[in-house]
Amino acid sequence: MSIIEIENLTKRYGRNIGIEDVSFQVEEGEIFGFIGPNGSGKSTTIRTLLSIIYPTSGKARIFGKDSVRYAAEIKQDIGYLPSEVFYYENMKVKDLLAYSASFYRKDCRKRIYELADIMQLDLTKRINDLSFGNRKKVGIVQALLHEPKLIILDEPTSGLDPLMQQTFFQLLKEDNRKGATILLSSHILSEVERLCDRVAIIKEGKVVAVEHIKALQEKKHKIIRLEFNEPIDEKILMIDGVYNVSWDGVKADLCYRGDINSFIKVMALYNLRNIWIHEPDLEDIFLHYYQKGDEG
Numbered sequence: 100m101s102i103i104e105i106e107n108l109t110k111r112y113g114r115n116i117g118i119e120d121v122s123f124q125v126e127e128g129e130i131f132g133f134i135g136p137n138g139s140g141k142s143t144t145i146r147t148l149l150s151i152i153y154p155t156s157g158k159a160r161i162f163g164k165d166s167v168r169y170a171a172e173i174k175q176d177i178g179y180l181p182s183e184v185f186y187y188e189n190m191k192v193k194d195l196l197a198y199s200a201s202f203y204r205k206d207c208r209k210r211i212y213e214l215a216d217i218m219q220l221d222l223t224k225r226i227n228d229l230s231f232g233n234r235k236k237v238g239i240v241q242a243l244l245h246e247p248k249l250i251i252l253d254e255p256t257s258g259l260d261p262l263m264q265q266t267f268f269q270l271l272k273e274d275n276r277k278g279a280t281i282l283l284s285s286h287i288l289s290e291v292e293r294l295c296d297r298v299a300i301i302k303e304g305k306v307v308a309v310e311h312i313k314a315l316q317e318k319k320h321k322i323i324r325l326e327f328n329e330p331i332d333e334k335i336l337m338i339d340g341v342y343n344v345s346w347d348g349v350k351a352d353l354c355y356r357g358d359i360n361s362f363i364k365v366m367a368l369y370n371l372r373n374i375w376i377h378e379p380d381l382e383d384i385f386l387h388y389y390q391k392g393d394e395g
C-alpha cells in the first residue's frame with residue numbers, strides 16, 4: 100500500500116517555480132530518500148505535502164486520504180521535522196515537549212524520556228541555552244514522541260555530530276522496524292545511501308529519477324587515479340567499464356563503472372605506487388547520468 104502518493108504537484112511562488120509536476124509514491128514500511136541540491140525543491144515538496152503551504156496544482160494523498168482535505172486528521176499519525184526549527188526561547192525543553200505531546204491523543208511521556216536518553220538531550224535546559232545541534236535534537240524528539248506511522252524529516256542531520264547522526268539513524272531504523280514509514284530529505288548522497296531503500300532525485304524543481312539505492316549505486320562511477328612505479332602500456336586500461344582516461348605513461352586518471360573487485364584484480368598484476376578512489380558527489384552524478392549526452 101502507498102503511504103504517500105504525490106501526483107503532478109506544482110507550487111509557484113509568484114513568478115518563481117518552487118516545484119513543477121512532482122510525482123512519486125512512498126510505500127508502507129519504506130525508508131525513502133528525497134535528494135537534491137540546495138534550492139531544488141525538497142522543502143517545498145514536503146511543506147506542500149503536509150499542507151503547510153498549498154499547491155498551485157496537482158494533489159497528494161497520505162494514508163490514502165487527500166492531504167489538504169484531511170490535513171488535521173492525517174497529522175495525528177505524522178511526525179515532522181522541519182529543516183529549520185524555531186522555538187519559544189524561554190521555555191524549558193520538557194515543557195515544550197509536553198506542549199507538543201498535548202496535540203496527540205496518546206500519553207507520550209514515557210517515549211519522551213526514552214528519546215531524550217537516546218539522543219542525550221537534557222530536558223531541564225531552557226531553549227535559549229541550547230546549541231544549534233541540541234535544538235535539532237529537540238526537533239527530532241518532537242517529531243518522534245507520538246510514535247507516528249509516518250515520519251517526515253527535512254534535512255535532519257544538519258547540526259548533528261557524526262556520532263549523534265549514527266545514533267539518530269539507529270533510532271530511525273528501529274522505528275522503521277516497528278512499522279514506521281520514513282521520508283527523509285537530504286543533499287548528502289552518502290547519508291541517504293546508508294539509510295534508504297529508494298530515492299527520488301530532484302533538480303530545479305523537477306523529479307529527474309526515482310531509483311532503488313542499489314540501482315543508483317550500480318550506475319555510480321568511481322573516479323580513479325593510478326600511479327605506477329614504472330612506465331606501463333596504456334592497453335592495460337582497456338577494461339570493461341573504464342572511460343575518460345588521461346594517461347602520461349606512469350600516471351592515469353579515469354572513470355570506472357562496474358565491480359571494483361574486477362578492476363583491482365587487474366591492477367594488482369602491476370607495480371603500483373599508489374591508487375586513489377573517489378566517489379562522485381551528487382552534482383557529479385547529475386552531470387553524468389541525468390543530462391543529455393550521458394555516456395551510458
Ligand SMILES: Nc1ncnc2c1ncn2[C@@H]1O[C@H](COP(=O)(O)OP(=O)(O)OP(=O)(O)O)[C@@H](O)[C@H]1O
Binds near residue numbers: 112136139140141
Ligand atoms: N517563500 C518562498 N518565496 C519565493 N521563492 C521560494 C520560497 N520558498 C522557496 N522558494 C524557491 O523555491 C525553490 C525551491 O526551494 P526549496 O526551499 O524547496 O528547496 P530545497 O531543496 O529544500 O533547498 P534547501 O536544501 O536549500 O532548503 C528555490 O528556488 C527557492 O528559492
